[in-house]
Amino acid sequence: DSGVTQTPKHLITATGQRVTLRCSPRSGDLSVYWYQQSLDQGLQFLIHYYNGEERAKGNILERFSAQQFPDLHSELNLSSLELGDSALYFCASSVGAGANVLTFGAGSRLTVL
């Protein structure tokens, strides 16, 4: 157990729907990162929050949004889902804002049918 908790572990939904993925960072970590891993793709950075504020954006689609709450947990909202959004979504956390060593959760597997 890495200390980073992601829910749900698996999610199956239909095109056009909206889902929310949840992440609780490791105790004491202020940064939360979201990554997407599609089939045959590496880890694509989506977005980074530090202590409630957005710090960096990667290849995140406009249909996707995220936030980090005062208790430091984070949610990734995916809307108007398309088949190509099917992927593993990982959350990672770190203590600081510029860390390279991240602690990852086990991921949420999203399947869009």
Added chain:
Amino acid sequence: DQQVKQNSPSLSVQEGRISILNCDYTNSMFDYFLWYKKYPAEGPTFLISISSIKDKNEDGRFTVFLNKSAKHLSLHIVPSQPGDSAVYFCAASGAGNNRKLIWGLGTSLAVNP
């Protein structure tokens, strides 16, 4: 444009032998490099890192070598064990505002008993 490349999607070695995983990068601004290991159904876990001021870093059976002139790094595992079978990701980051981690696509290592 893949700034971090792991050209071998897979590698198979015998238990007890050396495993060598390679990684090439294109951005000369990268100054910190990391290797992560990923087992199925788990998130990546940090393995070992190296700063650009060094050319070698060792941690037990794992050694990372950095050749800045060739923009190449490698991870050596000696001796390889069946439990090392996993996907290995190379990642790189730059200094200052370029601290976002850039990931390779991973190399799947199989260590055969």
